[in-house]
Amino acid sequence: MGESATLRVARRAAELKAQGVALADLGAGEPDFRSPGVAVEAARQALADGFTRYTASSGIPALRQALAAWAHERYGAPWSAGQAVVTVGAKAALFQLALALFETGQEVVLHSPSWVSFDEQIRFAGARVVPVATHGADGFRLHAAPILDAVTERTRAILLNSPCNPTGGVIAAEDLRAIVSHAAERGLIVISDETYERFSYDQPHASVGALAAEFPETVVLVGSFSKTYAMTGWRIGYLLGPAAVVQAVENIQSHATSNPTSFAMVGALAALQGAQPAVEEMIAEYRARREMLIPRLNQLPGFCCQPPQGAFYAFPDVSAAYRPGRQGSVEFTEFLLEVARVAVVPGAAFGSDDHIRISFACSRATLLEALERIAAALA
DSSP states (O other), X not given: OOOOXXXXXXXXXXXXXXXXXXXXXXXXXXOOSOOOHHHHHHHHHHHHTTOOXXXXXXXXXXXXXXXXXXXXXXXXXXXXXXXXXXXXXXXXXXXXXXXXXXXXXXXXXXXXXXXXXXXXXXXXXXXXXXXXXXXXXXXXXBOHHHHHHTOOTTEEEEEEESSOTTTOOOBOHHHHHHHHXXXXXXTOEEEEEOTTTTOBOSSOOOOGGGGTTTSTXXXXXXXXXXXXXXXXXXXXXXXXXXXXXXXXXXXXXXXXXXXXXXXXXXXXXHHHHHOHHHHHHHHHHHHHHHHHHHHHHTTSTTOBOOOOSBTXXXXXXXXXXXXXXXXXXXXXXXXXXXXXOEEOEEGGGGTOTTXXXXXXXXXXXXXXXXXXXXXXXXX
């Protein structure tokens, strides 16, 4: 298992910052907002009250109940609190699902480019990834037909990430229904990582939660408090799905982490129930950053970028800017870091060497400064 490319970039950027180098950091997928005050205060009170011991391995009952209620209110999902598991971030939910569901000789259909950890987790469990290409010309939209064409007798699951990290691509409701319906007929599982579900800019988010009543044994929803609520360091994620899948994940988690952090779950519950106005303000700011960033990216020599439909990443094709010494996304990323002092992530880490990932989870001032530095370096 290789190191996460996104964390590797963050480490090198931290090294330069420690040396006193002023960087414009567009690498990390981490909101630049503060965690909601209601979450901070609830966690502080939990600490003061001594809520610092082990909890049930699946999470505190109040948060599991609130997650089930949220899924029902938002999507009409029928999941009960017993079908929800609180995890140490969405990453742990996905990892534990891979261990619970996948075996050697099986295949998992996954759209590409995709988040760096999906492939590593699937391979760690012994299965093989079957990549299905998405394309920048249509904003890396996830289409049902090519995904279903990749299904074979060895397929165990279809893994979707919409809105997608790194591309910002999304799936339409009709495509999602077609995939889930076909998977149900074949006895497959559809895992939907909806970590960025609130970051959908041009159309309503299509969630497997809306199909859970019709296909109760087929869909698993994975989510996180990290992005929506700017709570990355709290490490609270969750999954909701069929009882048998949930039980398997609970069993693994009981041996892996015992339980998520007690007082962090109290903060997450407060965020879910009381931080929605703050979330709406954050989403509006991300939308404004997207509108500012994309036209300016397309003015850079050799850059071509469609507006991302979701998440908070731009994924421009920069292959026309490649030259000797900056050939390929890795060398180009190193060039931007060392010459322009701008941190981004190479597209090769996600499965596309013609692209780089630019996070706009930073201030508009940082974005503008980074664009000026990149333009100067390319000139």
